[in-house]
Amino acid sequence: MDDATLYMLLALLLFVELGVLLVQFQSCSDHVRRKRTSVRAKKNKLELKSDVLEQEIERLETQVTNIRYLVDS
Amino acid sequence: MVLPLIIFGISLLLTVWIYRSMMNSMRNRIRALVSEEREAEERYLHLSRRKKTLQRELKDLKNRAVLARKDISLAEHQAEDREPIKDTPQDRNDPDLQRAAEYMINKGLITIDQSERAINKMEAMNMDYLGVCITLGYVEMEAAKGVVKAIGLHHSTLSAD
Numbered sequence: 001m002d003d004a005t006l007y008m009l010l011a012l013l014l015f016v017e018l019g020v021l022l023v024q025f026q027s028c029s030d031h032v033r034r035k036r037t038s039v040r041a042k043k044n045k046l047e048l049k050s051d052v053l054e055q056e057i058e059r060l061e062t063q064v065t066n067i068r069y070l071v072d073s
Numbered sequence: 074m075v076l077p078l079i080i081f082g083i084s085l086l087l088t089v090w091i092y093r094s095m096m097n098s099m100r101n102r103i104r105a106l107v108s109e110e111r112e113a114e115e116r117y118l119h120l121s122r123r124k125k126t127l128q129r130e131l132k133d134l135k136n137r138a139v140l141a142r143k144d145i146s147l148a149e150h151q152a153e154d155r156e157p158i159k160d161t162p163q164d165r166n167d168p169d170l171q172r173a174a175e176y177m178i179n180k181g182l183i184t185i186d187q188s189e190r191a192i193n194k195m196e197a198m199n200m201d202y203l204g205v206c207i208t209l210g211y212v213e214m215e216a217a218k219g220v221v222k223a224i225g226l227h228h229s230t231l232s233a234d
Binding site for chain 2: 053
């Protein structure tokens, strides 16, 4: 095997390695992006629900205070 | 021949290192996202639990309020029911009235005629038999109390004294 063939094989292997790394990078980025999207959607939904719950809790606390005052008096 | 092999080995090591770095970075990012998601879930769960606790507390307080209201209305009803008994005149056929009349006639405290008159005036005067007798002056207060004690008229207005 002469030197030219050897270097050509070496270059081919380097290209293969580079390709593997690019594919892996793309796959990781895609995975993280999908996860981030799903987490953001879920977080937004939960925050909306939490806001509603906070308002209900405030209303209930007011009612409890009023009724407790009535019962105690 | 040695140099290409060295270059190939170095490039292979570099590739493995980059690959592992990418994997670690991805894991860290995903871990951060999962922890962010968990925080939101925990906040939501905490608020849900708080809401349930408050609802339970509110229900208990409402029950207590209803019971207190029932107690008050029951006491009012009892008070209302008790009042008319004092004012309502006795029935003509009331066994207590018959016993009191017989006892007083037998003891000579009043005559049969006075007793009849007292019975007839009961409704108009809105009083019980002994009250009418006292009002009309047929018997003294002390004598009426003696009658109450003697025949055991516990629900008479004079028995309270």
